[in-house]
Amino acid sequence: MRLQQIQNGALANLPMAASACAYGSVLGVLAAQKDVSWLELLAMNVSVFAGSAQFVMVDMWGPHLPVLEMVFAVMVINLRYLLIGASLNPVFQGASLPQKSMIMHLVADENWAVTMAAHRRCTATIWFLLGGGLCLFCVWSFGTLFGHRLGTLVRNPEAWALDFAFTAVFTALAVSLWRGKTDLLPWTGVALLAIMAETLLPGKWYIVIGGVGGALLPLLQKEQPHDISG
């Protein structure tokens, strides 16, 4: 039963995995250019396991690592995991603390989004989530190390639009999370907020600002009629 769900989760994440492999290889190429060793890259894959954060870390890599700035940058990018973790609450109903503590480490944007979509169809379990995480971990590690070792083969990843793989796959995923007309206002709001925040603020604040701001929009709209009664 568990194994079956783990397998289902892994299979449901295969399209995500293909995309993760594509932009993982881009990260690998960048890492090799920045003199990040494959062992250091693997250590990041195992312990951090967060694509966009790893991109920023590799980007800031150099002979003298700005440790504090790096950790702070990762903090800003990954702040969304606080919300991602919170949104998984219904999936983890009845799970034990050790299960929660272990499975949460393998939660990435990809398997989280696939699991939330499955949750809408009432087919999500923690094992489904874990299966996706394991699948992504393998493919992500393969992609990054492949890019790192054979970076010279993909001299120009932009020509193949490998840098667009992330954007494309999450655009497709967003469609599966569309709930209908109620989402029109928040989603338009998010897009505008995120684009504005990205141009005005340094780093990756736009993810959290856009995500939170957009999710708050329908509440503001709803609360207006209650003002009189309150």
Added chain:
Amino acid sequence: MTSPDNSLAVFLAIAGAALVTYAFRFGGLLLSERLPSTGSVKDFMEALPGTILVALVAPGIVAAGFWGCAAALATALLAWRTRNIFVAMLSGMLIVAGARYLGF
């Protein structure tokens, strides 16, 4: 070759990043158990998955220019019509790669 001094920095950077990330992942789940699961909080949490994804991609789409926007639109339409995320993603990448190849 990394100097011993720098390998300590590498260790601290990776360990720090890992700790922060795990604290958010696990902490978010633990905190959610203390949140009320009704009313506005529930509405907010239910809207989040979609809004986070849109926030993740919107600036990237705009940054990829006109053809990035066209590719994203095609990706979204295909994902909607075919329910096949892989095909949708590949089409988006093909449009961007094609536009770049032709020098648009």
